[in-house]
Amino acid sequence: MADRADPVIRTAGAVSAALVALLTLGALAAVAGRAEGLPRLGPADWAAIRFTLIQAVLSAGFSVALAIPVARALARRRFVGRELLVTLLGAPFILPVIVAVFGLLAVFGRNGLISQALVWAGLEPVHIYGLHGVVLAHVFFNLPLATRFLLQGWLAIPAERFRLAAALGFTPADVARSLEWPMLRAVAPGAFLTVLLICTTSFAVALTLGGGPRGTTVELAIYQAFRFDFDLAKAALLALIQVAICAAAAALAWRVAIPAGFGGGLDRVTERWGLTGTGLRLQDGAAILLAALFLLTPMAMIVAEGLPGLTGASPDIWAAALRSFAVALGSAALAVTLALSMALAVAAGPRLWAAPVGALAQLSIALSPLVIGTGLFILLFPVADPMTLALPVTAVVNAVMSLPFAYRALAPAVADTGLVYGRLSDSLGLSGWARLRIVVLPRVARPLGFAAGLSAALSMGDLGVIMLFAAPDAPTLPMQMYRLMAAYRMDEAAAAALILLAASLALFWVFDQAGRRHAVA
Amino acid sequence: MLWLDGVAVELGRFRLTASLEVPPGARVAILGPSGAGKSTLLSVIAGFQAPTAGRVLWQGQDITGADPGDRPVSVVFQDNNLFPHLTAAENVGLGLRPSLRLSAEEGSRVAAVLARVGLEGRADDRPAQLSGGEQSRVALARVLLRARPLMLLDEPFAALGPALKAEMLDLVKAVAAETGAAVLMVTHDPEDARRLGGQAIVVEAGRAAPPRDTAALLDDPPPGLRAYLEGGGE
Structure with a gap:
C-alpha cells in the first residue's frame, strides 16, 4: 500500500541513518564525555571565541553589503559575459580554501600585486595577516554566495511591478524604496545568517591568514589543543563551545527563510525602464567590474604563478594529488549513497520516519569538521591508531560535511519521482534494485551528478580534519600545499595550487556533466 | 469473479462503501459526480488504497492485502503511464519483466504487441516523440502483453479529442477481447460508457452500486445520476 516501503529501501535508509547518527551524534557524545568544565578556559581561549564571533559578523556584514550593488547591477543590466560571470559566482563554493588563500596572497600579500604597486609608488606594502586578512578571504568566498541569494530576490520581483513603476514615472530612488528595499529586508537577513554560519567554522583561513594567537578561531584552537598541547580534554571542551556557536547561528538561520543557493534561472534579466542615466550606468558598471576583478584576479594569479612550475612539480606533489583524488572519490561515493538512501527512505517510508531522517541528513550544517574529527579520534583511539586511518577518516568526515548539500539537491527529485511514478512502478511490480536502476x-541523474561533483570537489580541496589526523608521510594535496607555503617554497606551492584547482574543478565538472548527459527528457 | 465484500473506505469526512461483483470478461463503466469516489474505488481494487473495512476477492481468493504488482490487474492511469526516459519497447517490456532483462523470445513478443496496436517501427521512440494517442497505444500494448484478467482504467483518454477517444475505446475492447479480461473504466462522459457497452457502476452519495446494464441505466437514470447527467437539482 501507499506506506509500505520496499525492504531494500527501508534497510538501506536505516543503515545510512544509523551511520550518520554515529558520525554526528556519536562524535558529539564522545566529545561531551571527554570535555572538562568551563574554568579550564584560559584568556587565549576566550580570545578565540571573541575572534570567531567578530570575524564572522564582519565577514557576513561586508559580504552582504557589498553584494547589494553587485546583485542590483546584475539584475538590471545586460552585457556580454553576464551569464559567465553569474556562473563564476558559483565557483568559490568548490574552490579549495588553501588555493584561494594562495591567490589572495598573490594579490594582497606582502609581495602581491597591490604591495608591489604601493612600493613602486614609494609607500608601505599592505599587511594581510590578522583580522582583516581573515575577513578579506571570507568576503572573497561569500560575496559571490550573497550575490546569488540577492540576485534571486531581485529576479523574484515580478516584471509587472517594474512596468507599473515605469508607467507611474518612478525614479530609481522611488523603485528602490517601494520595490527593492522591501525585497532586501526579506532576503538579506537570510543571506547574512547563512554567511555568518559558514564563517563560524573557519579553520583553514584562520590557519593561513590569522597570523598568530590574536587571529585564532575556536576551530583552530581545537586543532592547537589537539596537536600542540596534546590536551584532548581541552580540545573536547573547545569543540563543545564550537558546537554551541554553530547551533546558535544555525538556529537563527533556520528561523529566517533561507533562500536556496543553487536555484537556476539567474540568466534572465527583468525588463527595466528609466535606467539610462550616465550616473546609474557608471555605478552599475563599476560594481560589476570591481566584483569581477576582486574574484578573478586571484584566480588568474594562481594560473599565472602555477604554470611555470608545473612541469617541475615534485613527485611528492603528484603522490599527494593521487591520495587526495582517492579520498575525494571515496567521499563522493559515500556522500551520494547516504544522501540517496536517506532521501528514498524519507520519500517512501512511513511519515514518522521522514522528519528525523531528513533532519539527520542535514545535521552536519550545525557541526564543524574538527568537532566531528575530535569526536572520531576519541572513539577510534581505544581500538586503532587514528594516524593510520587518516585518509579514510578524512573521506568519511568530508562525506558527512557535504551530505546536507547532496541531500538537499537530491531529496526534491527523489520525492517527485515517487509522486509521479510511484503508482505506475507499484502496479508493474517494480521494486528493490530494479526500481532503483530503471526508475x-x-x-x-542530474541532481545526482551535481551532488557527486560537489562532494568530490569539496573533499579534494579540504584542509580540515586531515590536519588533526595527519600522518606526516602521507599528506593530501591541500596539506602538502600548506606545508610548502609554510616553508616559503612558493614556486612549488604555486604548482600544487594550480593542480589542486584544476583537479577540484575537473571533478565537479565531470560528475555534473555525466549527470546532465544521463538525464533524459 | 471480482467480489468487493462489504468494502468501506473512510478518509476524514469522505466515505465510500461497495458490495458488488464483477464477472470475468465483463465491461463495466464507473460513472458518477466528481469527488464521489470513482477513482477511490479503482484504487482499492488496484491496491493503492487499503479499505478500512471489508475484503477484496478475486476468484474466491482474498487479495485485500496484496501488493499492487501481485494483483491480477493492469492499470492505465489518467497520465504518467510511461516512463519518459525509456523507449516505447522498454516501457512495454516492463510489463513482462520489471528488471527489463528480456530474452530474445520476449523481445519479439514486445515487438508483436507494439505492431498489434499500430506502432510498428516506433519501438525505439521515447514518449516525447510520440503523440498523445500513440502514448495511449503504448500503455495498452503493455496491458495486452501482461494479459492480466482485470483491466483498470482511470479516465485514461480524457486528454484526447472525441474521434481519437472513440478509436482508443475500440482498442480497449479489442485488447480485452483478446486477453479475456474484465474492464473497469472510470469516466465522467456517458458517451464513453455507451461506447464501452456492457454494464455500469454508479458511484454517488458514498456508495458504489452493483453494475447494471449501461444502456438501460442511461435511458432511465435514477434521480441522483439524472441530476449529475442533466444538471439542475443543486
Missing part, C-alpha cells in the same frame, strides 16, 4: 536513477 529512480535515470530520473534523478
Whole structure:
C-alpha cells in the first residue's frame, strides 16, 4: 500500500541513518564525555571565541553589503559575459580554501600585486595577516554566495511591478524604496545568517591568514589543543563551545527563510525602464567590474604563478594529488549513497520516519569538521591508531560535511519521482534494485551528478580534519600545499595550487556533466 | 469473479462503501459526480488504497492485502503511464519483466504487441516523440502483453479529442477481447460508457452500486445520476 516501503529501501535508509547518527551524534557524545568544565578556559581561549564571533559578523556584514550593488547591477543590466560571470559566482563554493588563500596572497600579500604597486609608488606594502586578512578571504568566498541569494530576490520581483513603476514615472530612488528595499529586508537577513554560519567554522583561513594567537578561531584552537598541547580534554571542551556557536547561528538561520543557493534561472534579466542615466550606468558598471576583478584576479594569479612550475612539480606533489583524488572519490561515493538512501527512505517510508531522517541528513550544517574529527579520534583511539586511518577518516568526515548539500539537491527529485511514478512502478511490480536502476536513477541523474561533483570537489580541496589526523608521510594535496607555503617554497606551492584547482574543478565538472548527459527528457 | 465484500473506505469526512461483483470478461463503466469516489474505488481494487473495512476477492481468493504488482490487474492511469526516459519497447517490456532483462523470445513478443496496436517501427521512440494517442497505444500494448484478467482504467483518454477517444475505446475492447479480461473504466462522459457497452457502476452519495446494464441505466437514470447527467437539482 501507499506506506509500505520496499525492504531494500527501508534497510538501506536505516543503515545510512544509523551511520550518520554515529558520525554526528556519536562524535558529539564522545566529545561531551571527554570535555572538562568551563574554568579550564584560559584568556587565549576566550580570545578565540571573541575572534570567531567578530570575524564572522564582519565577514557576513561586508559580504552582504557589498553584494547589494553587485546583485542590483546584475539584475538590471545586460552585457556580454553576464551569464559567465553569474556562473563564476558559483565557483568559490568548490574552490579549495588553501588555493584561494594562495591567490589572495598573490594579490594582497606582502609581495602581491597591490604591495608591489604601493612600493613602486614609494609607500608601505599592505599587511594581510590578522583580522582583516581573515575577513578579506571570507568576503572573497561569500560575496559571490550573497550575490546569488540577492540576485534571486531581485529576479523574484515580478516584471509587472517594474512596468507599473515605469508607467507611474518612478525614479530609481522611488523603485528602490517601494520595490527593492522591501525585497532586501526579506532576503538579506537570510543571506547574512547563512554567511555568518559558514564563517563560524573557519579553520583553514584562520590557519593561513590569522597570523598568530590574536587571529585564532575556536576551530583552530581545537586543532592547537589537539596537536600542540596534546590536551584532548581541552580540545573536547573547545569543540563543545564550537558546537554551541554553530547551533546558535544555525538556529537563527533556520528561523529566517533561507533562500536556496543553487536555484537556476539567474540568466534572465527583468525588463527595466528609466535606467539610462550616465550616473546609474557608471555605478552599475563599476560594481560589476570591481566584483569581477576582486574574484578573478586571484584566480588568474594562481594560473599565472602555477604554470611555470608545473612541469617541475615534485613527485611528492603528484603522490599527494593521487591520495587526495582517492579520498575525494571515496567521499563522493559515500556522500551520494547516504544522501540517496536517506532521501528514498524519507520519500517512501512511513511519515514518522521522514522528519528525523531528513533532519539527520542535514545535521552536519550545525557541526564543524574538527568537532566531528575530535569526536572520531576519541572513539577510534581505544581500538586503532587514528594516524593510520587518516585518509579514510578524512573521506568519511568530508562525506558527512557535504551530505546536507547532496541531500538537499537530491531529496526534491527523489520525492517527485515517487509522486509521479510511484503508482505506475507499484502496479508493474517494480521494486528493490530494479526500481532503483530503471526508475529512480535515470530520473534523478542530474541532481545526482551535481551532488557527486560537489562532494568530490569539496573533499579534494579540504584542509580540515586531515590536519588533526595527519600522518606526516602521507599528506593530501591541500596539506602538502600548506606545508610548502609554510616553508616559503612558493614556486612549488604555486604548482600544487594550480593542480589542486584544476583537479577540484575537473571533478565537479565531470560528475555534473555525466549527470546532465544521463538525464533524459 | 471480482467480489468487493462489504468494502468501506473512510478518509476524514469522505466515505465510500461497495458490495458488488464483477464477472470475468465483463465491461463495466464507473460513472458518477466528481469527488464521489470513482477513482477511490479503482484504487482499492488496484491496491493503492487499503479499505478500512471489508475484503477484496478475486476468484474466491482474498487479495485485500496484496501488493499492487501481485494483483491480477493492469492499470492505465489518467497520465504518467510511461516512463519518459525509456523507449516505447522498454516501457512495454516492463510489463513482462520489471528488471527489463528480456530474452530474445520476449523481445519479439514486445515487438508483436507494439505492431498489434499500430506502432510498428516506433519501438525505439521515447514518449516525447510520440503523440498523445500513440502514448495511449503504448500503455495498452503493455496491458495486452501482461494479459492480466482485470483491466483498470482511470479516465485514461480524457486528454484526447472525441474521434481519437472513440478509436482508443475500440482498442480497449479489442485488447480485452483478446486477453479475456474484465474492464473497469472510470469516466465522467456517458458517451464513453455507451461506447464501452456492457454494464455500469454508479458511484454517488458514498456508495458504489452493483453494475447494471449501461444502456438501460442511461435511458432511465435514477434521480441522483439524472441530476449529475442533466444538471439542475443543486
